[in-house]
Amino acid sequence: MLEVRNGGFETTVQDYPGRIGMLSLGFAPAGPMDDYAFRFANVLVGNPPGTAGLEITAGGLVIAFEDERAIAVCGADMGARLNGQPLELWRSYLVRAGDILEFDYLQGPGFRTYLAVSGGIDVPPVLGSRATYLPGAIGGFEGRKLQAGDRLPLGEPLTDPAQAAGRRVPASLIPSYPGYNExxxxxxxxxxxxxxxxxxxxxxxxxxxxxxxxxxxxxxxxxxxxxxxxxxxxxxxxxxxxxxxxxxxxxxxxxxxxxxxxxxxxxxxxxxxxxxxxxxxxxxxxxxxxxxxxxxxxxxxxxxxxxxxxxxxxxxxxxxxxxxxxxxxx
The missing domain is CATH 2.40.100.10 (Cyclophilin-like)
Structure with a gap:
């Protein structure tokens, strides 16, 4: 389980490629706005690239872990800290029960960052996807953005979390985001x-x-x-x-x-x-x-x-x- 202490500005559960084959029924795919960072975060922790994770817009999220997992944060810098210590982006870490992960707000270019957890966020699929579609209030966690008090179930890791931790994306594959007014x-x-x-x-x-x-x-x-x-x-x-x-x-x-x-x-x-x-x-x-x-x-x-x-x-x-x-x- 993940316990949400603060949902931040807008944090949602997303998967990739989202809700495919539903356009004719009026449902957009949803999914991550930045699927490059999202998929790499999943690969870092040993998940299939499309596994459900969290999209964090602008920042402010605070969560607590209840068991041992591998995690990775990829995307915009929001000053992520694990138990008060700075967390390197585009790298996997091992977390244990009681650990706290918190995000400040935007520290530089970019607008969204992504959290992948080994095993993924195990919310029920809706129309074939766990992606949150906010305009339709479906998918994700109760069809809405996260808020304090939410408890998110996690799936079974496919890779030993300790083995998945300690990996990083090479600098040559990490995008450089243009700054404000660029x-x-x-x-x-x-x-x-x-x-x-x-x-x-x-x-x-x-x-x-x-x-x-x-x-x-x-x-x-x-x-x-x-x-x-x-x-x-x-x-x-x-x-x-x-x-x-x-x-x-x-x-x-x-x-x-x-x-x-x-x-x-x-x-x-x-x-x-x-x-x-x-x-x-x-x-x-x-x-x-x-x-x-x-x-x-x-x-x-x-x-x-x-x-x-x-x-x-x-x-x-x-x-x-x-x-x-x-x-x-x-």
């Missing part, structure tokens, strides 16, 4: 509604060259970007509506850039599954982790256009990187 480069393909039918070539050139400011009103559902006056390749949406961004309702890919009127919104892993606005681009799956570490109100994005084939190659390379064979002994 620009993230995010790979994206052209979407199903781009030029020449919906937007002009000039619109798309601007989209892939502009430094887009991430609005403070952004979360796991959607990342709002700057409002921009587009030229548009048509005068209206026809049967879809009066504005040229309107279309008849269609399915939205996860990571789609949904242009709602004049405002682009990146549809994140808790985002809507369909709607009536164009999607002029789609963030490559291998780049989705970057969204998880951007700070709303501070970060900037420049989209780098890639082909579908390049996006698939990036994902294959990423999956090969997140593997136990790439770990080091500390």
């Amino acid at each position: 620009v993230w480069e995010v790979e994206a393909t052209r979407g199903p509604q781009a030029d020449p039918d919906y937007m002009t070539a000039e619109d798309m050139a601007f989209f892939f060259s502009h430094h887009w400011k991430l609005d403070a009103a952004s979360n796991r559902t959607g990342y709002r970007l700057d409002i921009h006056k587009w030229q548009w390749a048509r005068e209206s949406g026809g049967a879809g509506g009066g504005h040229p961004s309107n279309i008849l309702d269609n399915g939205y890919p996860v990571g789609a850039v949904n242009v709602c009127g004049d405002q682009p919104i990146i549809l994140c892993i808790d985002g809507p599954t369909l709607g009536g606005f164009i999607c002029n681009a789609v963030v490559a799956k291998a780049a989705m982790w970057k969204l998880g570490q951007m700070v709303p109100g501070w970060s900037y994005i420049r989209f780098k256009e890639v082909t579908l084939e390049e996006a698939i190659t990036l994902l294959k390379q990423q999956d090969e990187t997140i593997h136990e064979s790439n770990l080091e002994r500390s």
